[in-house]
Amino acid sequence: MAKRRVDQMLVDRGLVETRTRAQALIMAGLVFAPNRRIDKPGDQLPEDVPLTVKGQDHPWVSRGGIKLAHGLEHFGFSPEGLTCLDVGASTGGFTDVLLNNGAAKVYAVDVGHGQIAWKLRNDPRVVVLEKCNARHLTSQVIPDPIGALVCDASFIGLRTVLPAAMELCMPGAWAIALIKPQFEAGREAIGPKGVVRDPAVHEAVCATIRDWWQSLEGWSVVGIEPSPITGPEGNREFLIAARRDA
Numbered sequence: 001m002a003k004r005r006v007d008q009m010l011v012d013r014g015l016v017e018t019r020t021r022a023q024a025l026i027m028a029g030l031v032f033a034p035n036r037r038i039d040k041p042g043d044q045l046p047e048d049v050p051l052t053v054k055g056q057d058h059p060w061v062s063r064g065g066i067k068l069a070h071g072l073e074h075f076g077f078s079p080e081g082l083t084c085l086d087v088g089a090s091t092g093g094f095t096d097v098l099l100n101n102g103a104a105k106v107y108a109v110d111v112g113h114g115q116i117a118w119k120l121r122n123d124p125r126v127v128v129l130e131k132c133n134a135r136h137l138t139s140q141v142i143p144d145p146i147g148a149l150v151c152d153a154s155f156i157g158l159r160t161v162l163p164a165a166m167e168l169c170m171p172g173a174w175a176i177a178l179i180k181p182q183f184e185a186g187r188e189a190i191g192p193k194g195v196v197r198d199p200a201v202h203e204a205v206c207a208t209i210r211d212w213w214q215s216l217e218g219w220s221v222v223g224i225e226p227s228p229i230t231g232p233e234g235n236r237e238f239l240i241a242a243r244r245d246a
Helices: 007-013 019-027 066-073 093-100 163-167 200-215
Strands: 004-005 031-033 044-046 083-087 105-109 125-130 148-152 170-181 219-226 238-244
Touching: 004 007, 007 019, 007 031, 007 044, 019 031, 066 093, 066 170, 066 219, 066 238, 083 093, 093 105, 093 148, 148 163, 163 170, 170 200, 200 219, 200 238
Parallel strands: 083 105, 083 148, 105 125, 148 170
Antiparallel strands: 004 044, 170 238, 219 238
16 A cells, blocks of 8 residues: 655645645644554555544534535535435545535545545445546446535546536436636646636636536536635635536
8 A cells, every 4th residue: 555645645635725734733733543643744654544633623524514515505505305426525525514414315436545534434324435436427336316416526627527427417406516727727827836826717717617517408507606715725716506407
């Protein structure tokens, strides 16, 4: 099993915003692996080791939960009683929010493995689909009609990662996905550390994703809302909401 720096793993899993914040939490003694406290930001641990941060300022298993919780409130969507699909589940921040808002079942899909929080892995309402490429989802993999689709994917654009999942959505389903300009814009728009700072690029990317989604038969875009928090390294992100025709 390959090993990686703990501070970088915290960022990649959405547990903290930046490596600087990760390093501060580690030095404060607030980061733990099973049966031990992490003492050094540069510690090398297996990629699938569970990590937890104590004393967080939100109730979710990762910061990503803050984004979806805001989206549900802003767009007036509810997962109560629905079977949901979480694409790019990672640690499970979005899945956690769905369950806490009454979701009956959540398929948590991620191309990686060993990242989803232990409490979610052991929740009977969660079906964990690890090492699963969302681009190839079918009704054989997910046999239930999906009533709510959420997505917080990295290193891939929404137009690539979502189409297969959208085909699994039932009439009347809703969707909320994170638009991440750093994975949608061309290389020329991406600055140091992979950060897109130009508001014009943010606007253009959001318009492109909106127009693409709106062009899909049977789907209507409800709106786009800035995420209440930034992504890794301070990247601005945006929540797009849509509904499938009933």
